[in-house]
Amino acid sequence: MTEILIAVGVLGALGLVFGLVLAIASKVFYVETDPRLDQLNECLPGANCGGCGYPGCGGYADAVLKGEAAIGLCASGGDECAQRMAQIMGVKAEKVARKVALVRCSGYKGVDENGKATGAKQKGEYEGIKDCLAATKVAGRGPLICKFGCLGFGNCVAQCKYDALSIVDGIAKVDQEKCVGCMSCAAACPRNLIVPVEYGKHVVIACASTAKGSVTIRGCSAGCIGCGLCKKICPNGAITIDQNLATIDYSKCSGCGLCANVCPKHLITVNKAYSPEA
Amino acid sequence: MSSELQTLLGILLSALLTENFILVKFYGICPFMGVSKKIGTAIGMGAAVTFVMGVACAATWAVDNFLLIPLDLQYMQTLAFILVIASIVQVVEMFLKKSVPSLYQALGIYLPLITTNCAVLGAALVNAQAGEGFRAGFLPSVLFGVAGGLGFTLAIVLFASVRIKVDKSNCPECFKGFPIALIAAGLIALAFMGFSGLKVF
Structure with a gap:
């Protein structure tokens, strides 16, 4: 009986310790990201086709946020995507022809x-x-x-x-x-x-x-x-x-x-x- | 040459070639088939596996030697190691994201995939069952993990380059895709069996 209890206790303690470590780590290593980045990513189709010239949708969203890329380069998302991205960034987008x-x-x-x-x-x-x-x-x-x-x-x-x-x-x-x-x-x-x-x-x-x-x-x-x-x-x-x-x-x-x-x-x-x- | 150095070299060679994790022991077949369509992704996956295997072997060695063996709980190795590896990968991922963003960009998508990779668990368990003596020490354990990861990289990159050729060649309709890839994997594994006669020391 004690054997089982020891095993349960050790594994439970191990889990608790790692849980605590993860919780602390998530606080210590928290990386602040611009909330707009997530919003931009949501607008984009997420197909990572590379048509905009950036490596994947994430790369394009990053470039738009930094102001390096123009809004409306995403051909897949089309006009709707450009308008929504413009709204997030607070600028006006030109109409994108499909x-x-x-x-x-x-x-x-x-x-x-x-x-x-x-x-x-x-x-x-x-x-x-x-x-x-x-x-x-x-x-x-x-x-x-x-x-x-x-x-x-x-x-x-x-x-x-x-x-x-x-x-x-x-x-x-x-x-x-x-x-x-x-x-x-x-x-x-x-x-x-x-x-x-x-x-x-x-x-x-x-x-x-x-x-x-x-x-x-x-x-x-x-x-x-x-x-x-x-x-x-x-x-x-x-x-x-x-x-x-x-x-x-x-x-x-x-x-x-x-x-x-x-x-x-x-x-x-x-x-x-x-x-x-x- | 000192016997310790000989053992280390022996571990390196055996983990790379004669006991290659994928092609001889058949651990970690899922990433081997899944991430081997392009050489670039294969290298990324290989690097991530090598990294995680090294860290995991170090961590599991500590857990095994300071916790499980003193308490006579070796029968819980598998369970405890899964827990350790999963948490380690999570912490490492967070750490990389904060401290080394460039490395995180390169390995980022592969790290979560490896959390429950059987090759990583396999390396830890093989280490734990190595028995007494120098072979079960800390340095040999970590080396075994890293060398095993390098062997994984070697196998997956080789296989990716073979697959690119196979995809472009004529093959019967019913063999297209995964069937011919599995046959190719089997042939490479057969070739790696040739290393089993290799005895350096």
């Missing part, structure tokens, strides 16, 4: 009504490591003829924390509803195909080929050849052709969609069902 990622490639592999293969053409069969970066390192820069085409091994998909990217018919595609615009996928793309665009814009140039038209045509049925039809039809003069590739100036674009209708390669849209009236 941005989403765009994969600038339309070479979805398919078959047209005549049974002819469409989309980006293969140079040959690639049997190497299933990784975009690795594929661009082999002689001949990977399996595609087009040097600007999406390789479709999904380095960007692996990066996305929001499950917004998927490989559709061999090309990475962004789900605009899920995408929060953190752009961590852009860093993973060895061909720099992913750029931010404003959410809801259906008129986008989904091709990055700056090669000559004849070269582009050889590699893909859906590549921009710089024909300039979109530039001609645009009533606002928002489209320019630079290095055989159309670019849209969104400060001038009204989103009328005429360019999307006239493009012979059907690459000026991410949403094929888009109509200007809707």
Whole structure:
């Protein structure tokens, strides 16, 4: 009986001592933190995507508190997050436009009504490591003829924390509803195909080929050849052709969609069902 | 060479290689599988484990020798050690946060994970059961903990680099992810079995 009592007593005493030590330590080693830091952390989405350029949400909150970072850098949190952060810091925030990622490639592999293969053409069969970066390192820069085409091994998909990217018919595609615009996928793309665009814009140039038209045509049925039809039809003069590739100036674009209708390669849209009236 | 130094060197080598905590004794498999996707996090976890193991071995040695053995309570070692390790980790975490914020930033997220890591408890218990003599002294106990942590670091960093390669290679769909990682771990463990023939002294 005494044996049990000793055991219980020793363990109880041990627990009590450590409990006291912990209690004292929590007082002695108490670190004073600004209560605003916790509030800022609460506003942020906590996904640690790194889109703001700081290591995680905590890092960004810290930088905002110190006044080193601007409010509204968090693309994932969007406007609501920026407003709440501004309220905590006692300043006014500018409106943050929601941005989403765009994969600038339309070479979805398919078959047209005549049974002819469409989309980006293969140079040959690639049997190497299933990784975009690795594929661009082999002689001949990977399996595609087009040097600007999406390789479709999904380095960007692996990066996305929001499950917004998927490989559709061999090309990475962004789900605009899920995408929060953190752009961590852009860093993973060895061909720099992913750029931010404003959410809801259906008129986008989904091709990055700056090669000559004849070269582009050889590699893909859906590549921009710089024909300039979109530039001609645009009533606002928002489209320019630079290095055989159309670019849209969104400060001038009204989103009328005429360019999307006239493009012979059907690459000026991410949403094929888009109509200007809707 | 003096026999004490020989013993210390022997402890270092055996904890690092021949009796590697993960690959030979199979302690602490959960962080080994969980935190080995990137080399950076693997190094962080390894450093934290090494640190905690050293501190825990020192603390448990004191508790064992000044409290449990005099009172003839060795059968409570496991229970008492869990208590000691958990409290030590908590205090160390608070201390680091206050005094060495840079180290806290580096180890911070891993420290609470280690509180109940079986490798740490394992090191303390192996020490306690080492028996009489120099092997059970304070210095060898702490060295065993630190060397065991270094062995853990070695194993987890090796495994992380293997996993990065494995993730990128072609493997059958049903083996993707954890199954192939477990097979890879088994192969590395098999390779480490080769060290068991190693006799330095």
